[in-house]
Amino acid sequence: MTASTPSGRSAPRLRADAARNRAQILAAARAAFRESGTAVPLDEIARRAGVNIATLYRRFPDRDALVSQVVVDGFSLVLDLARAAGRTAQTDPLAAVESFLQGMIDNRELLSLPLIGGPMTSDPHARELQQQIAATLEDILAEGRGSEALRHDITAVDLIATAALICRPLPHLPPGQAATLATRHLGVFLDGLRPEHTRTLPPPPTHEEMSAHLVTEETADL
Amino acid sequence: MTASTPSGRSAPRLRADAARNRAQILAAARAAFRESGTAVPLDEIARRAGVNIATLYRRFPDRDALVSQVVVDGFSLVLDLARAAGRTAQTDPLAAVESFLQGMIDNRELLSLPLIGGPMTSDPHARELQQQIAATLEDILAEGRGSEALRHDITAVDLIATAALICRPLPHLPPGQAATLATRHLGVFLDGLRPEHTRTLPPPPTHEEMSAHLVTEETADL
Amino acid sequence: MTASTPSGRSAPRLRADAARNRAQILAAARAAFRESGTAVPLDEIARRAGVNIATLYRRFPDRDALVSQVVVDGFSLVLDLARAAGRTAQTDPLAAVESFLQGMIDNRELLSLPLIGGPMTSDPHARELQQQIAATLEDILAEGRGSEALRHDITAVDLIATAALICRPLPHLPPGQAATLATRHLGVFLDGLRPEHTRTLPPPPTHEEMSAHLVTEETADL
Amino acid sequence: MTASTPSGRSAPRLRADAARNRAQILAAARAAFRESGTAVPLDEIARRAGVNIATLYRRFPDRDALVSQVVVDGFSLVLDLARAAGRTAQTDPLAAVESFLQGMIDNRELLSLPLIGGPMTSDPHARELQQQIAATLEDILAEGRGSEALRHDITAVDLIATAALICRPLPHLPPGQAATLATRHLGVFLDGLRPEHTRTLPPPPTHEEMSAHLVTEETADL
DNA sequence: GATGAATGAGTTTTCATTCAT
DNA sequence: AATGAATGAAAACTCATTCAT
Structure with a gap:
């Protein structure tokens, strides 16, 4: 790394x-x-x-240059986690998703990315990493859809958004408890990922809608 | 109110x-x-x-007084949402949970609570509201456990944490897309809430662990 | 004023x-x-x-705003001096020129304009004042040419440049001596202004050449 | 040299x-x-x-050492110009003065001397050069007075001051135009130098007054 | 009750200068 | 001899807070 x-x-x-x-x-x-x-x-x-x-x-x-580098470093780690998870995707796609998201929780201290406020980076290196992350997650989901191990209506963007939501600090909570709560939340979410779901999700943002933000902004909140 | x-x-x-x-x-x-x-x-x-x-x-x-009032206003709204949801709990506890959490997403612009940094309020009014919120959610969950409509291992603190996670802004994303992603995430989570779950969750923080933070801090992140 | x-x-x-x-x-x-x-x-x-x-x-x-205002104040004073001199132009045009230039020397402490380095103001008020100054001086020169009291090849821009040259501080010289030297220099220059001159001057910058700078720059050195 | x-x-x-x-x-x-x-x-x-x-x-x-050297280099050039002009002084003293002052304008880019602010050099080499410059100019003027080619009331200090005034940059003016304006100004001044002048100049600073500044300061503004 | 104004205490940013490679 | 790097000190600029109108 x-x-x-x-x-x-x-x-x-x-x-x-x-x-x-x-x-x-x-x-x-x-x-x-x-x-x-x-x-x-x-x-x-x-x-x-x-x-x-x-x-x-x-x-x-300037501040932006520092923020950018922290973002790029964080994205590199996320890509590493996604690729490590991807290696087990054929055997058990749901476990691969779990591995990725739990890894995000476990490593969240290293993922200090611009969480709130402040100008977002437009570093081309960051864009590149984001595209690779999304592609890697998409590969995992494709495996899962093929083997009926995962519900079909989940996209890579959903996984990225989920990672963003569960990794951010819950300020004022001791880190251990924040991690416990995030892991419990993730457990329920993972149960909901199995194919025998009952609920229809609203349609995801289109690729066009996201692409403008995917790279420079959204995944920055991971 | x-x-x-x-x-x-x-x-x-x-x-x-x-x-x-x-x-x-x-x-x-x-x-x-x-x-x-x-x-x-x-x-x-x-x-x-x-x-x-x-x-x-x-x-x-001073700044704290302003922060406190914004927090109290936000907590009041959360309590309103929880009580409204509670009224349907006997009929359909899962729908009540959904109503509460979706309401949080829909009203998230009004919930600008101290999300990151800064000193947390210790307003007694806020403490009181938090306890009422937790009690109201616990009532809903008790209904759900009794009627086998909800998995048994979920606590009020889990719902509060979930609300905290999904309501915070995803900065730099257009609000509409952030809401869509949060709602899709919530959909999966709700599917995972049904009793036929497969996964064992790690034990929740004990009451003692949380009580120190529940009032003054944790739920402030809603 | x-x-x-x-x-x-x-x-x-x-x-x-x-x-x-x-x-x-x-x-x-x-x-x-x-x-x-x-x-x-x-x-x-x-x-x-x-x-x-x-x-x-x-x-x-910011610094520019302060510089601009000092420039504008200085230009106002220059315009006042030019107008006062202009009132005697019909009687004695050469004396009017002398009055203007000696007035510049005498008031040079109030003319602290951006003398070296730094961005020049582009304040529209300053532009306006500059045009009025140039026009006023031109009127004086026209009188002088008509009455054969002044050589014909001198322009308002020459007077502005002369004022710029003689008004700037000679740093490290006691102010009194700097003023004496400037006044002596001016005396020779004024003798050279009389119509029985012997020397042909190089052609002045065209109006087009100067106009780009006249307002925002050149006279700022007054 | x-x-x-x-x-x-x-x-x-x-x-x-x-x-x-x-x-x-x-x-x-x-x-x-x-x-x-x-x-x-x-x-x-x-x-x-x-x-x-x-x-x-x-x-x-330190900065002073750099300033000193730039000053010394500039003074060397000024002395060269004065000596070259002096060689024609017997033939035509006014032309010699013109040659010196026009040479200053033409070479003004090389004369970047401490023009404003900053500590003045007290380099003994600089002092020496200044005295030689003043002496050389005085010789030229003496020729002119003897042959009635120049007005009698002009001193070497006046020539040095004149050089200082016309050589400094008119910031924000294109260099070509600044040179044109300086040359035109010089033309008028030279016409005023001829003996048939009409105007009485104020008395020059005494040698005592100037000598304290001549070396370390005044001519530094050349 | 509301506001223009002032200020002390930061925070950001730049620069002269020295040191180690 | 030249340079990359580090730093203390200064200067630019911002902000919370109080005062007088």
Whole structure:
């Protein structure tokens, strides 16, 4: 997994100490964004990372650049989770879905993405990752539909939305209890995913409606 | 019960224009909190309400007072929804749950509660409302368990957590699409609520664990 | 003379204390710009004006707004000087030119205009003043040409450029000496203005060339 | 004498690449000082020169050292111009003055001296150059007075002040137009220099008054 | 009761300068 | 000799809060 590594494309390799600082800044930002939103003072992020504020600015010229990188790192992890789940899809598609969504809950501390407010990233790397995530989840669902292991009316977008809903912090709740509640909620949801469902869902947003937002916005809330 | 009216206990009746200003401030605060969190500049709330910042301060001596009132208004509405749903619980408990949760989605714009960051209210009025909400939901679930219309392992806290998860804004998504996705998610969840479930849920947080948070914090995330 | 008064068009009248602060800020800015250029710290201007920096920002939302107003005030004064000089033009056009240029030297402390660096104002009020200044000077020159009191090849733009050259501070020189040197230089220049000149000047910039800059830029250096 | 070469006295000869960097830094500083004053960020000078900021610091330990060198280079050029003009002084003193002042205009881009703000250099080399410049100009004027080619009341300080006035940038004016206006202004001034003048000039600053500033300050504005 | 105004205390952003590679 | 990196200090700008009208 290469989430925090600057993309090899054009970035001149960083000196060892600079790379360490960069990673600490990203970790601090991830935590601070989760706790207080992306409007949290950059001062505080620098302090938590143990670097001077000017060092933060050297690496990330403005808040958006920092947010973008945290988003990209998070999306990388999500893609890893989706692919790992996909490997078991042929055997048991429902278990694959569970594995993905439970993995999201378990790793939610690393998924500190812009949860509320603030401008969304339009980083092309993020777009690319989102498309790969959606495609991977769609493959899992296709398996499930073929083997009658999953209801037919669920789409990849539904799984992404579900992940977004259950991963966000329930502020003011101790993390352990928030995870317990999310897992219980997920359990009921998974039971509802089996094919013998009784309820007709409203039609999902069309591809056109979503595509404008899928990449730059919606999945950012994962 | 009318949410935005100051509790009749001790509040001196407001002049007509003052009451109008107060209502506009609360509406602006609700929207701003939803969009940007409770740390949003008070300036901006005043501007959106069309009043001077000093007028806002006259009505609400500090940010907390404003947050508290928005929370109380929101909880009042939640209680209204729960009671309305409870009236149909004997006939069809699952439909009552659905009515409650769908009502939460439909009214989510009015539920701008402190969703992330910021200090939580400890208003006694809010505590009281929360207990009434939990009791009302518990009554519905008891009906459902008795008539075998609902799985037995679901608690009022689960419903509150579910409401919290599905009502929060998916920022950057057009509201209509966010609602559609939430409703589809809810549909699957409701299918999973029926008694013929297959999955065992992890044990819920104990009453002791929750009680510390239930009132002042957890349900504030609704 | 109404230089420092906000244009009556749309400005809501200021409270007395606010108007006093505004005038002090402008006076401090004028002096500071002259001494240190328009990039001088706004902190320092606020301190010299005896107000808080936030008060400065309330009146002038950014540096440009402050620079613009100083420019406009300066142009107003220049127009006043030109008009006063114009009143004697029929009697003695050369004396009118002298009166204008010497007046510029004598009042140069009030003409603190953006002298070097920094973005130039494009305030429409400033443009208007510039055109009036140029027109007034042109009238004086026309008188002089008619009465053979002035050489024919001088234009209003030349007078504006001359004013710009002689009014700017000679930094590091005591003001009195700078004024003496400017006045002596002006004396020679005025002798060169008489009609029995011997030298052919290079052609002036065309109206088209200048008009793009006359208003927003060139005369800003006065 | 080549302006940018470090004085041969004690400087260890630079490696070829280092000498190139040094020249680029000085050229960039000259331009930046002219455009934005001597308070311009050193970062920007380094960037324009295509070198790292630390390289700039290696060559010039602080801003003053850089300013001093730019001043000395400029004064060297001024002295060259004065001497070249002096060679024709016997034949035609007025033409010599013209040659000097027009040369200043033509070379003004290379004369980026501290024009406004910032600490003045007290480099002894600069002092020396200034005295030589003043002496050379005085020689020219003496010729002119002897041959009745120039008015008698003009001093070397007047010529230096005139050069200072006409060489400074008129910011925001295209360089070509600024030069045209300066040349036209100079034409009138030169006509005023002829002996049949009509106007009495105010007395010049005494030598004592000027001498305190002549070297360290006044001519720095050239 | 409402508002224009002022200000102190942040937060963001930039810059000069030094250090280690 | 040159550079990437780091940092403290300053400057730009914003915000919560109080005061006087």
